[in-house]
Amino acid sequence: MLRTIKIPLIATFIVAFMFVLQGLQIINLAKKELEKDNLFDLIAKSNEVKSNVSSINFSSNLIYKYAILDKNLNIVFSNLTILPPNFDFNELNFKQNLFYKDFFFYDDGFYFLIISKEISYERIVLLALFMLAITIMASMLVMYFVYVSITKPHLEQKKMMNTFFNDAMHELKTPLGVASINLEILKTKNKQTHRIKAALKQMKITYEDVEFFIKNDRIKFPKKVLNFSNFLENRIRFSSTIAHSKKIQIVSEISPNLKVFLSEIEATRLIDNNLSNAIKYSNEGSKINVYLKSDDNFAIFIIEDFGCGIKDVDTIWQRYTRQNQSQGGFGLGLNIVMKICNKNDILYDVKSTPKKGSIFTYKIPLYEEKLLDNI
Numbered sequence: 024m025l026r027t028i029k030i031p032l033i034a035t036f037i038v039a040f041m042f043v044l045q046g047l048q049i050i051n052l053a054k055k056e057l058e059k060d061n062l063f064d065l066i067a068k069s070n071e072v073k074s075n076v077s078s079i080n081f082s083s084n085l086i087y088k089y090a091i092l093d094k095n096l097n098i099v100f101s102n103l104t105i106l107p108p109n110f111d112f113n114e115l116n117f118k119q120n121l122f123y124k125d126f127f128f129y130d131d132g133f134y135f136l137i138i139s140k141e142i143s144y145e146r147i148v149l150l151a152l153f154m155l156a157i158t159i160m161a162s163m164l165v166m167y168f169v170y171v172s173i174t175k176p177h178l179e180q181k182k183m184m185n186t187f188f189n190d191a192m193h194e195l196k197t198p199l200g201v202a203s204i205n206l207e208i209l210k211t212k213n214k215q216t217h218r219i220k221a222a223l224k225q226m227k228i229t230y231e232d233v234e235f236f237i238k239n240d241r242i243k244f245p246k247k248v249l250n251f252s253n254f255l256e257n258r259i260r261f262s263s264t265i266a267h268s269k270k271i272q273i274v275s276e277i278s279p280n281l282k283v284f285l286s287e288i289e290a291t292r293l294i295d296n297n298l299s300n301a302i303k304y305s306n307e308g309s310k311i312n313v314y315l316k317s318d319d320n321f322a323i324f325i326i327e328d329f330g331c332g333i334k335d336v337d338t339i340w341q342r343y344t345r346q347n348q349s350q351g352g353f354g355l356g357l358n359i360v361m362k363i364c365n366k367n368d369i370l371y372d373v374k375s376t377p378k379k380g381s382i383f384t385y386k387i388p389l390y391e392e393k394l395l396d397n398i
């Protein structure tokens with residue numbers, strides 16, 4: 024999706040940048056126009072003063088300030104509140120004051136007249152704020168319409184996909200259950216029925232992964248005090264049928280009565296996905312070691328296989344990532360496991376050597392019984 028919006032975003036920023044440049048140009052032109060108008064005003068006032076220098080009252084004017092200089096640019100009279108750095112100018116803009124220099128003759132003497140006026144930039148500031156507000160509003164509107172135009176199809180597609188998955192899962196659940204029940208009723212045990220049973224269990228694990236993936240964001244799975252030791256033994260028995268179909272032996276060393284505070288559904292996904300992956304990527308006739316022990320305040324859950332190993336252990340937790348495309352699956356299992364670990368403060372780690380096997384380790388906080396639990 025980021026790639027989809029990259030070009031529209033760049034285009035939006037370019038348009039906004041051009042809009043800002045245009046605004047700055049308008050503000051600059053307005054500033055020059057303001058200074059030009061004030062200069063014309065000063066020229067007119069200078070002509071008025073020169074026409075009757077003797078009668079002008081310099082101290083009575085609050086808008087204009089004056090200075091009279093002799094021919095050597097020495098000050099004869101001045102009521103300027105701000106003096107320019109020098110008098111070598113015709114017009115000068117200095118510290119928000121516009122200065123204009125003219126000359127006149129009085130009593131056979133040559134003099135210079137400096138007249139100044141403070142320039143008010145309030146109109147320019149208001150114009151700048153107005154242009155900034157328009158630029159921000161225009162950019163936000165463009166961004167909003169870009170966002171809506173891009174995300175709407177994705178949201179509709181996501182809604183359609185969720186509807187499809189929900190319908191597909193509903194349609195698969197019934198025949199999967201019927202097949203499992205009827206296989207148990209037949210009570211026929213041979214090589215073929217064993218393979219069918221293993222395939223149905225693998226389908227159930229995949230089904231429950233997809234179901235969890237769909238419902239995880241909108242359904243809260245209630246936690247409970249769970250005897251993880253007993254629960255792990257039951258899940259191993261469930262997966263042993265799948266393992267036997269590949270002549271794989273699951274060897275377990277489980278410390279008794281280790282309790283954790285976890286939902287059964289999340290515990291099932293945590294265990295089943297690891298066992299399923301270990302079986303899937305193990306060589307036929309090999310074994311899988313499962314350990315559960317306590318260490319400080321953690322239940323240490325370890326699964327060790329001797330299969331093909333993992334080339335890049337950093338990518339396996341990403342959604343839709345599969346180490347071996349020929350093995351099938353959706354690439355959801357370990358991503359689901361990672362989310363469960365993050366949600367429940369479970370520390371996880373994997374060590375793997377290609378062509379030798381992998382060791383997945385999970386440190387699950389042990390349940391601490393509180394006094395109120397017994398009341």
